[in-house]
Amino acid sequence: MSNKVLTKEKWEASPFTKKEKIHTQLYETSFSASTAIAVEIADMIREKQSLDEFCVLGLATGSSPKSVYKELVRLHKEEGLSFENVITFNLDEYYPMDPNALQSYVKFMHEQLFDHIDIKPENIHIPEGTLSKTSVGDFCFSYEEEIDKYGGLDIQILGIGRTGHIGFNEPGSSSQSMTRLVNLDSITRMDAASDFFGEENVPIKAITMGVGTIMKARRIIIMAWGETKAGIVAQAIENSPSDNVPASYLQFHPNTSFILDAAAGSELSRRKIPWTLGVIDWNPELTKRAVIWLCETLTKAYFEIDRSRLQ
Ligand code: F6R
Secondary structure (H helix, E strand, O other), rough: OOOOOOOOHHHHHEEEEHOOOEEEEEEEOHHHHHHHHHHHHHHHHHHHHHOOOOEEEOOOOOOOHHHHHHHHHHHHHHHHHOOOOEEEEEEEEEEOOOOOOOOOOOHHHHOOOHHHHHOOHHHEOOOOOOOHHHHEEEEEEEHHHHHHHHHOOOEEEEOOOOOEEEEEEEOOOOOOOOEOOOEEEHHHHHOOOHHHHHHHHHEEEEEOHHHHHHHOOOEEEEEOOOOOHHHHHHHHHHOOOEEEEEHHHHHHHOOEEEEEOOOOOOOOHHOOOOOOHOOOOHHHHHHHHHHHHHHHOOOOHHHHOHHHHHO
16 A cells, blocks of 8 residues: 555545544655645636636645745746636734734735735735734634635645644634634744744734634645654544644544645654554564564563564
8 A cells, every 4th residue: 555645535445544534645745745735726726717716715824835835836927827816815913913024924925925926916815913902803703704705715725833733723722713813822932933033022922713714614735844743743633633733623624635745744653653554565674663663562572572473
């Protein structure tokens, strides 16, 4: 059984589902994974164009989607992909945040995507970091209404934080939560410290779409690259859903895919302990790992194991 890119149908028929509760595709590199995500988005935009409809995209910031945006820009410039029918809603923004500040998500989105494509400025929606405290509630309500007005999100793309957050829905967030003002987790603030030249400068709050807002999207693609995400990704995909890891709520969504590079998928059972899934293409290295795992699991030394029972 190939360890890598399985369509949902093939994945559903695979032994990986003994552990994995969300459709998961493993790519060798983040580049190939990002290209695949961009192709899916481009296909949706074109399909909607052929029907003379809007394509409503939920967008994320952070390092993960940068390569997806780069590929979308290339598709626009070299292959004529138009964004004229595209409406976007960004997941979140720090609060307070000046849109012209270095760290603002408005600036990020313009630099990474909007300034390089033919999207209409009035079709771009990003939570506003300059609102007064008293007007945030109304704004959040109207953000939800605006998404609904366009018929809901066709595709929502997500990254995952080390806390397991999606958007800025930190551990403890409810699965029903809607767009709102939230407090950022200390780990999230630590991860943003270098962007703000020190953790003490990272805002304490942010406006974020809720888990419930995200779950209403018809298609969700969540991406993760690199070893630092491997542990939290495995928890989101393989553990029971819980508010400790908000990304695990995606197990309840019928059309979500986790798209990972090899490093981000390295803690999944299919990679770490494939023999427990019966997916075994034995080689000397795997045999050694399995024996060590068995000794650890049984808390026995190698010579104490009854090897006649190992078939
Ligand atoms: C960004 C967002 C966050 C990030 C997450 C991962 O709009 O909502 O949830 O997706 O923190 O960030 P990166 O991609 O920088 O690792």
